[in-house]
Amino acid sequence: MIDRSIDPTADQVRTLRDKGPEGPVVMVNLLKFREVAVYPADSDESPCSGAEAYARYQHAFTVTVGEISQASVVYEGPVNQVMIGDPSAREADWDKVLIVRYPSRQHFLAMMADEQYRRSLVHRYAGLERTVLLQCGG
Numbered sequence: 001m002i003d004r005s006i007d008p009t010a011d012q013v014r015t016l017r018d019k020g021p022e023g024p025v026v027m028v029n030l031l032k033f034r035e036v037a038v039y040p041a042d043s044d045e046s047p048c049s050g051a052e053a054y055a056r057y058q059h060a061f062t063v064t065v066g067e068i069s070q071a072s073v074v075y076e077g078p079v080n081q082v083m084i085g086d087p088s089a090r091e092a093d094w095d096k097v098l099i100v101r102y103p104s105r106q107h108f109l110a111m112m113a114d115e116q117y118r119r120s121l122v123h124r125y126a127g128l129e130r131t132v133l134l135q136c137g138g
Contacts, residue, residue: 006124006131013112020105021137026074027108028134029098037126045126051095053127058098060120061111069111074099 008016016025033050045053062071075097082092102108111117 006128008133013109016105016135017109020135023104024137025102025105025108026136027100027102028136029096029100030094030132030134031096031098032093032129032131033095033127034129037123039122039126043122043126045122050127050129053123055127057120057123057127060117060123061100064120065111065114065117068107068114068117070103070107071111072101074101 031054033054035050037045037048037050037053039045039053045056061069062073076099078096079094081087085092087093102111
């Protein structure tokens, strides 16, 4: 069961590729985890929480393909409190914020194209209930 709503669209990827900023980019991830990770039926992954599954994915883009992505985690931590807005609103209900800096958009796109990285996406799909990814200047 793969939920493609947590993937960028082809248009979003093309816009980053063709019109993205020069220099570093920062990706701000708003993450809502599944209580229990949902892996494909034929997976031999051990049962875990959604947060643990996402940690497996995070390892892939920072360590496994780190030479390609050159990703550096600027900040990661839980969402403690909604300071402005309705804390009961779905739009404000996030488990974690992860801010990752890449030297360039080309590094980010190269990571996305890497086969080893693409295999790690199973953990992202298993772990995330929903997400928002905001691309910012670096």
